[in-house]
Amino acid sequence: MGLSSANTVVNEGFQFCIFDLRRGQHEGQELDKILFFYPADLPFSTQLSVIGLSEGLITFTRIFSPEAACEVIEAERNSHVFHQAEPDIWMVMVVEKSKESDSIWRIDALRRVLKEVHSLFVMFHGSIRSLLDKDPSGELVRSHLYAFIMDYLSAFQKRSTWDVCCCDFLVGKKIKLPSFRDCLKERGTVQMLTVGREAALEVQSLVRVLESCAGNAPCYSLVLFQDLLVSTTLSPDDTINLFTYAVLRLAPNALLSRASSWSYLRKGNTASQIAAASVMASSGSVSEQFYGSRDTSPHGGERSHHVVRPLQHNKWYKGMDGFLVTDIWGPEVGSMVSATPTVLLQQTEERMYLCVYQHKSLTLILLFPISSILNGEQGISVVKQQIVENASLKMLKVEEKLSKGWGGENAYHVGGYRYLLVDGDRNVSRASPPGKVTTLTKESLISLSNLREEIDLEKSRAKWDDPGHEKDLEICIRAKNNAWVIARTTRGKELYMVLEKANETLLFASDAIEKFSNRYCSGAFSLD
């Protein structure tokens, strides 16, 4: 695939591109269709050949199934994962297969990365198509995509030491993709805190008070405790997006890592920042004109737009009043006050102000429609004041109640089991704590990863054959190390499990799963 510079060697085996099939259909204008390419410093010829191959495959497979073109190409040395994010806008991820075991992954897990980055992008910037419509030259969308995805990829590497469950793609200079080790996780789902009725009522009571603070404007809220969702009034898709963002940037852990990174992680920190910077710098020289200015300074000069980079890390901090503040959105026009962040809701397609309040482990995310808040920032500060006045006592109470009831990070550990429970209808998942998952052997994890791959395939096939009717599945595999690797799906719920008890019989395994199902899933996976 053409020449490779010194830089691309580093990130060899990983390419990520976004292109628009409606653009660049004429000879000589091919570059026009590229909206994003990583690594950016690949020669355009290489970029175009990757995109050309993908485009060709898409066009070809569309002949057979116009609705759903190709999803994946498995070549000898690499896999191409496709995702049609918006009509005719495709995201393609190319990953190299290597002998290293780390590169054993699930295609579906990779596709979920694509989905996630797209939905987050839409939440902050609106759809790619709308940005293209706004600026047909593509400069606007390219600069936004570039900043956003680079932040997404380069993000959180220092969090890897903190929290294994968050995505850390770019470790050092290498993109680290979700691998078989993450097979007891499900991207694109929320993790919920289980609360008792009393606490739930308190939370609901708090939510209502919060919403009443905005007056008559419709207002949405999301309540998190640590990294777990407690309450939401948003639609499921919006909930996932905001939840993902909150866990990445807003939750106490996310803020904490920022504070402590100064101390002992300082070295690693700067190193990685250099890495990220070098990626950007190296690409900058090549395609400065192409991707537009990455000058994010508010007074960027003649460049017409200021690129907001919501995924930039270390940009949120706790203000005096308990609200989290950031300067990501730049200063308010004509003032020194940072502008309040805004997000776009998928369901209502309404732009909302994003206010985040934090008290200890409790994070409250509040969304107020821009249209309903008069006087912009002034109106927001009035609402914030209202919240502090009316709800702070309740927040204290709720935080206290939830803290009391919380079992710590191993709260959802079930002795003897390593599991993942996904409720596809509600987009909720629960899994064994990461610390416990790491005790599993590599063999078990690889077996489970492969099993999940099978299930994914089976699921999509079932969907194809008989849409609207889900198949019940049960697979128990004895792995090489004698561990039982089990998958069971029923009525939109999936349960994956590893039982590393050698020499136990299948009877034992199915007994164990029955017990688990009765105890923790209200019998959803029980056979009778």
Add this chain to the structure above:
Amino acid sequence: MFGKASSSQLSVSLGGSGALSHVYIQHPPLRCSIPGSKGLFYDDGNKLILSPTSNQVFSWKTVPFASHVAPTSDSISEGPVLSIRYSLDSKLLAIQRSNHEIQFWNRETGETFSQRCKSETESILGFFWTDCPKCDIVFVKTSGMDLFSYDSEIKSLHLVETKKMNVSWYVYTHESRLILLASGMQCKSFTGFQLSSAGIIRLPKFEMAMAKSEANNKPVLAAEDVHIITVYGRIYCLQVDKVAMLLHSYRFYRDAVVQQGSLPIYSNKIAISVVDNVLLVHQVDAKVVILYDIFADSRAPISAPLPLLLRGFPRASSSSYRTGNKDTDGSEANDISDHETIIYGDNWIFLVPDLICDVAKRLLWKIHLDLEAISASSSEVPSVLEFLQRRKLEANKAKQLCLGIVRTVILERRPVSMVTRAIDVLVTSYSNSIKTGSYFKGIKAEKPPTSDVSNVNPPTSVVDESIRREDALGKSIKHGSASGVENESLNRSPAFSVSDSEENVSFENSNHLRSLGAKADRENFKVAESSQSEVQKLSLQSQLLGPSNSPLNANNSENLESQVTSAAISPDEMYSCVFASVEEEMAGDPAYFVTIVIEFLRSANVERIKVHPNIYVLTVQLLARHERYAELGLFIINKVETFL
């Protein structure tokens, strides 16, 4: 002047509750005029108005109060009448003939006998009958108290005990069973006794505070200045300090008398009434009345001073004094009606607890609270609800008012915090009523050790606990009242409390009372509530059984009964009278309504009360109709909506 003022208000008050007064007397009064009457006497032990003539004594029942009660009569012999009282079993009639002699009639046999003072130096100040086990009648003399018991065999009194002390004057109310004996130069040293069915308790001696106007001028306390009142089963003494223009209050405990603070007064003449546990301080000169609810810690009046209203008086006669009153019967109607409407006239005597006697016109009025006016006069909704929840005389009215208020605040979309507090008040009140109810049930079912029973349940046990004492009695009662209303927040240590079994409410629940018979004022509270709790259980049962009609009917009848005795609002009623009806009227965004429902559920959950399952149905429907599935899902998962 106020006669006119009040009559001009009449047009308003007839139309509904004019908010120009909070307390009213209802026309027509009870007429106690008998030709040849020698005056009117009030027998508070039997709640009778007595009017002796030269050879007869007529008596009118004042409970239940009705204007058309016909008098009964007994014949007596001629002679002066200083005081007159029937024995508590109504078999004997005692008349104080002079300072040294009291004469007795046996009503059945007509036999008479007299009891005289031993020495001429002492004189009888008064007497009263008691239900104390030791004695039947107590003579209060300048030299102390003589306790006698009546021997029906030999048909005479025999002296049980004498308590020697100097007495200037005394105050006694049968309601509290408490006698206060004043002594000293200023008559401000007091010795108190409570003579109840539980025995005789001597209170520690105490002094009342009196301000001095000048250095050498020491005011003397008069009997009219000291009032014993019974509120929420606690006994207080109110003392008018005319110099300081303050009304001092003292609360009686078993072994202590504690001053509780003072209320300002605005008139030289003060009268006190207690209606449904609300303290009414009549500022007679100013012709206004101020209401206090002692239950609350605050000494602030419930509402602004307003005149006492005469209600239901025919307009024709009130607009013109000279017009004859055609409604009134009897020949003296005309001349009486002339001055009937003089509110706070000089002839008014205030009787314990809530009666007014117009001695000159021989009329008896009963004071009523205008709950509507009181609740309309304050915008502080939660405290109004608290006040209404404590009313039991017009419990049904209070309850309806509460329901109306809650409906209104929700419909008017008042701030959530305020509605929340309002709901909390109602739920807590209901919860307390349930707890006390179940407490009684528990006693019935489990039959605790007899010692306990005897301590808790003597029909009229008097004192319930000293402030610090931890004896068996104290403990058992503490245990008993741990869940009681009395014990609720404001009442740190149960009061020196009262028994009054013939109070207005108890007769309706006598079946409950018989085995229990604790202190009466509480009784009323608790019995009301115990029946309420049974209703609740019944209704829950019926819901469990499914929506059939027959148990519902049973509920209704039970409910009617409970409505009479308690203002507590069950969750079922909250649902049917508030949420269901409000929901129909509330259009648009359901957020506010759902908020209120959540607050109600939260409040009910805190108090561990089951709510009506339909409220869940209502919420689910509402959320589903507005496509708020995220919340609905959460509700279900977190079991906010728990279905039976």
